Amino acid sequence: MADHPNDAPETDGGAVVDERLRCRACGQVHEQARIVKLPDGREVGNYSEESRRWHEAAWVLKRYRSKRTRIEYLSAVEEKRGLQARNELREEMLRVWNWKKGAK
Ligand SMILES: [Zn+2]
Numbered sequence: 001m002a003d004h005p006n007d008a009p010e011t012d013g014g015a016v017v018d019e020r021l022r023c024r025a026c027g028q029v030h031e032q033a034r035i036v037k038l039p040d041g042r043e044v045g046n047y048s049e050e051s052r053r054w055h056e057a058a059w060v061l062k063r064y065r066s067k068r069t070r071i072e073y074l075s076a077v078e079e080k081r082g083l084q085a086r087n088e089l090r091e092e093m094l095r096v097w098n099w100k101k102g103a104k
Pocket residue numbers: 004005023024025026027028030
């Protein structure tokens with residue numbers, strides 16, 4: 001995921017914008033915003049929640065190699081961000097996992 005710019009100007013100027021480009025953190029459409037294709041084929045904004053979640057899930061699977069350490073990570077997510085965030089991340093990890101299996 002792209003770094004979050006701190007002082008990016010508002011670029012939508014009241015024009016009709018592709019909602020997928022809107023930054024999930026601040027609600028603006030950053031100059032660097034663009035549509036990206038996730039490896040599984042979904043087209044999302046590079047600042048979107050979908051994009052963020054896919055990359056976190058892929059990162060967790062790469063960083064934590066055992067079931068035990070992955071569950072530990074999910075437990076930490078639940079503690080910090082709540083049960084829904086944990087379940088969403090877990091589903092996304094399964095999605096990435098299945099995509100990787102299919103991609104081989
Ligand atoms: Zn932003």
